[in-house]
Amino acid sequence: MTFVDTWKKHDFAAVAASIATRTTDDVRRALAKQGRGLNLDDLAALLSPAAAPFLEEMAALSQRLTVARFGRTMQLYAPLYLTNVCANICSYCGFSAQNRIPRKALDDAEILADGKAVAAFGFDHLLLVTGESSRYGFAYLQNAFRLLRPHFSSLSMEVQPLEEAEYAALTAEGLSAVLIYQETYDPAVYPKHHLKGPKADMAYRLATPDRLGRAGVKKIGLGALYGLSDWRAESWFLGLHLQYMEKNYWRTRYSLSFPRLRPHEGNEIPVTPFNERELVQAACAFRLFSQEIELSLSTRESPHFRNHAYQLGFTSMSAGSRTNPGGYASEPESLEQFAINDDRTPAEVAAFLKSVGYEPVWKDWDASYDGASAPTVAAVN
Amino acid sequence: MKTSPLVIAGVTLRSRLFLGTGKYSSGSVMAASLAASGAELVTMALRRVRTDGAPDDIIDHLDAQQYRLLPNTSGVRNAKEAILAAELAREALGTNWLKLEIHPDPKYLMPDAIETLLATRELVKRGFVVLPYIHADPVLCKQLEEAGAAAVMPLGAPIGSNLGLETRAFLEIIIAQSRVPVVIDAGLGTPSHAAAALEMGADAVLVNTAIAAATDPVAMGAAFKLAVEAGRLGYEAGLAGRASKAAPEAHATSPLTSFLA
Numbered sequence: 148m149t150f151v152d153t154w155k156k157h158d159f160a161a162v163a164a165s166i167a168t169r170t171t172d173d174v175r176r177a178l179a180k181q182g183r184g185l186n187l188d189d190l191a192a193l194l195s196p197a198a199a200p201f202l203e204e205m206a207a208l209s210q211r212l213t214v215a216r217f218g219r220t221m222q223l224y225a226p227l228y229l230t231n232v233c234a235n236i237c238s239y240c241g242f243s244a245q246n247r248i249p250r251k252a253l254d255d256a257e258i259l260a261d262g263k264a265v266a267a268f269g270f271d272h273l274l275l276v277t278g279e280s281s282r283y284g285f286a287y288l289q290n291a292f293r294l295l296r297p298h299f300s301s302l303s304m305e306v307q308p309l310e311e312a313e314y315a316a317l318t319a320e321g322l323s324a325v326l327i328y329q330e331t332y333d334p335a336v337y338p339k340h341h342l343k344g345p346k347a348d349m350a351y352r353l354a355t356p357d358r359l360g361r362a363g364v365k366k367i368g369l370g371a372l373y374g375l376s377d378w379r380a381e382s383w384f385l386g387l388h389l390q391y392m393e394k395n396y397w398r399t400r401y402s403l404s405f406p407r408l409r410p411h412e413g414n415e416i417p418v419t420p421f422n423e424r425e426l427v428q429a430a431c432a433f434r435l436f437s438q439e440i441e442l443s444l445s446t447r448e449s450p451h452f453r454n455h456a457y458q459l460g461f462t463s464m465s466a467g468s469r470t471n472p473g474g475y476a477s478e479p480e481s482l483e484q485f486a487i488n489d490d491r492t493p494a495e496v497a498a499f500l501k502s503v504g505y506e507p508v509w510k511d512w513d514a515s516y517d518g519a520s521a522p523t524v525a526a527v528n
Numbered sequence: 529m530k531t532s533p534l535v536i537a538g539v540t541l542r543s544r545l546f547l548g549t550g551k552y553s554s555g556s557v558m559a560a561s562l563a564a565s566g567a568e569l570v571t572m573a574l575r576r577v578r579t580d581g582a583p584d585d586i587i588d589h590l591d592a593q594q595y596r597l598l599p600n601t602s603g604v605r606n607a608k609e610a611i612l613a614a615e616l617a618r619e620a621l622g623t624n625w626l627k628l629e630i631h632p633d634p635k636y637l638m639p640d641a642i643e644t645l646l647a648t649r650e651l652v653k654r655g656f657v658v659l660p661y662i663h664a665d666p667v668l669c670k671q672l673e674e675a676g677a678a679a680v681m682p683l684g685a686p687i688g689s690n691l692g693l694e695t696r697a698f699l700e701i702i703i704a705q706s707r708v709p710v711v712i713d714a715g716l717g718t719p720s721h722a723a724a725a726l727e728m729g730a731d732a733v734l735v736n737t738a739i740a741a742a743t744d745p746v747a748m749g750a751a752f753k754l755a756v757e758a759g760r761l762g763y764e765a766g767l768a769g770r771a772s773k774a775a776p777e778a779h780a781t782s783p784l785t786s787f788l789a
Contacts, residue, residue: 183700184700184704202782202785202788203782203783203785206784206785207784210784393705394706394707395707397670422789423789424785424788424789427785427788451787452787455784455787458784459784459785
């Protein structure tokens with residue numbers, strides 16, 4: 148049994164149609180629960196057009212619930228792109244295999260140089276990112292973990308789906324979190340955007356969080372890529388996925404992200420609507436649905452938006468991101484995966500947060516918690 | 529109005545009310561009370577029933593066609609004794625269903641979390657359908673689920689206290705994350721307590737003292753039957769919740785969202 152079995156019980160188009168019929172009363176009922184014990188019907192109401200006039204109320208409740216659980220803090224993080232080599236052809240991604248761009252994979256010296264550049268910003272955790280290829284798969288990642296582990300207390304990754312045993316092996320190397328976005332839960336749309344390569348297998352991707360849960364990965368990030376299909380139904384399926392994961396892999400923490408399609412190398416594709424107001428609605432709906440879930444706010448969004456939305460339910464923000472391999476130190480001019488929208492430095496983002504009474508969090512783990520997998524003092528020195 | 533059936537270990541039960549058999553004034557009062565309650569699953573302490581084939585006031589009053597027996601290990605103090613009692617119960621009563629309860633403390637009869645988990649692991653290996661009685665401890669419930677428990681039976685309040693859902697905040701978490709049925713056991717003193725348990729999403733309740741020690745145990749059995757049905761029906765109907773005062777655009781200003789276009 149994996150999430151695929153649960154996912155198959157719900158028809159995407161029917162879910163989208165059902166959300167459209169939610170009423171003001173449905174929204175009121177969901178709001179009245181004040182963030183306690185909301186079910187998937189409540190989530191549908193909060194994601195529906197009927198909830199749009201209640202956005203201020205949702206935002207105020209979301210803010211209150213978030214502060215109660217997380218305080219006025221914001222995790223800052225930055226991705227380190229190890230390679231843009233990719234075997235997949237995906238319509239929306241700059242790394243897509245059919246794009247004739249220079250391909251780059253960082254070598255040991257470059258990995259260390261970029262890692263140290265990120266550490267110099269003040270980050271004590273690091274998110275490793277790659278495309279999908281057999282050449283830069285498990286063994287390449289394992290090597291990168293061994294190089295970087297002494298410089299960060301926690302390492303997370305957003306890379307191709309791996310097997311359960313590979314996740315377990317990387318956990319022993321210090322892997323603490325894996326972000327694996329489904330891109331779309333809509334079976335009519337998924338094949339149109341994932342044309343070739345291993346990623347064309349939708350079911351394998353859907354079952355990836357199950358493999359992560361079984362491997363005992365401490366934190367799993369779920370999400371959809373907004374712009375491919377109906378955002379309300381995507382979000383509802385994300386809620387379904389979250390609920391399934393929390394029940395089955397209860398030792399794991401979860402985070403959600405709301406990436407919107409950004410300009411990228413390659414052909415223009417039609418983008419379904421998901422504006423800033425709707426992004427706030429989705430984030431607040433999830434905060435009311437789950438007081439415990441971590442919500443991430445991407446550098447895909449503008450400084451103006453981030454400077455206001457930070458307090459509406461989010462718990463982490465990327466800052467100073469470079470989305471190209473070597474972007475921090477070793478090869479700043481290589482091709483990026485997508486164009487970021489907030490190019491402030493981590494220090495500038497942190498200064499803003501402090502100015503509004505929020506504490507930027509640079510370190511939120513200690514390698515000693517990893518028990519047997521923790522590096523020895525000798526290895527660190 | 530029909531509600532969805534309760535299934536435990538592949539067996540569909542006709543009632544979400546489970547009953548105990550202790551504290552009744554006589555076997556015939558017990559039988560009348562059980563009949564009025566509509567219960568199907570009935571628990572009895574192994575230590576109270578005759579296992580040597582001699583006449584027994586509890587077993588002899590239970591129509592084997594009407595009731596499914598749930599022997600319990602009341603009186604054992606650790607996992608080792610529980611396993612022994614379980615094997616005896618399976619032998620004597622011809623069922624592999626077991627309500628596992630281990631209380632080393634004879635005063636408050638508090639369940640022992642550690643011994644219960646150990647015993648559950650072993651009993652599942654031995655082919656028992658194990659329903660452990662435990663504190664309203666969400667982590668323990670998940671561990672018991674992983675150990676193979678067929679349901680979990682967290683307590684609502686100290687056993688025999690009739691205090692109701694004192695552990696509500698923890699029960700809500702248990703219900704939200706459980707993959708096996710949640711049966712609230714112990715402490716339910718009135719029909720309204722049982723209704724509240726079902727309303728909040730519990731799959732069933734187990735009641736003994738509140739019915740057996742009532743002035744009229746037969747009428748009280750009937751009252752709990754209605755309460756459990758009402759609570760479940762209410763849960764499935766979707767509670768309306770407290771009315772939200774919120775009205776669209778009720779805010780003269782929108783301090784948090786006015787930055788949005």
